[in-house]
Amino acid sequence: MTTTNADTSETRQMQDDAFALRNYGREMARFKAKNTGAEVVIRYPRWEDLKQFHAYLNQVHQESLEEPMWFSTRPHDLPQTSRRLAENLKKVEVAGHPFLFVEVEGQIVGQGWVWIGGPNFGADIGYLGLELTKATRGMGIGTKLFEILEAESKNAGAVMIELTMASANRACQLYERLGYKEVGRIPHAVMSNYGKEKWDDRADLVYMIKYL
């Protein structure tokens, strides 16, 4: 079979497009939330999410001032959010890492990610993180997000997932229910109240892992 130059460049273009956009905005789940029946969508990000992502990050930060959330969160200006979204899109599209948004009734209310590899990890180990706004917790969304993040990590070649949490976080029950096991802890390593707690009152930093 003979291939003309035009065919070759067209084929290459199609392959490039398919590669670059393989996950862009891809919907991974759509379901009704437990208790409220609100419409939940879990999907990969797209650039058009910028404004909502920005509002979401600042909402989570605001909530963390009212009730410490056991992880660090800071306010963002729009250029910072756009850099962060751009980095995350690159991680998804170029490096193949799972990074997902949660929408409830069309609004971004959460994010979840697994960074596979990274400076301290093997290329087949992922580091998982996730967070939801206060009003959307306890509706089964986190459980579904875990399921998708784990499946996507496995597809990307990960064999183990690691996460860290504060010993005082009630999310511990959820992680154990999902098969994560504690493998170690650093005593008094978490400042949940912006450093105002006494040393003895600080939570431990707990390391948990799960083999996929």
Ligand SMILES: CC(C)(COP(=O)(O)OP(=O)(O)OC[C@H]1O[C@@H](n2cnc3c(N)ncnc32)[C@H](O)[C@@H]1OP(=O)(O)O)[C@@H](O)C(=O)NCCC(=O)NCCS
């Ligand atoms: C942890 C988190 C992502 C779980 O998602 P979720 O949608 O609330 O979880 P589900 O509804 O699927 O499962 C409920 C379980 O989540 C855990 N959970 C943790 N914080 C919770 C909260 N504020 N409200 C409800 N459930 C919470 C509990 O283990 C709960 O199980 P239980 O009802 O038996 O106590 C979410 O609650 C959250 O964003 N919490 C604050 C941020 C955080 O702690 N992130 C993790 C840092 S390691």
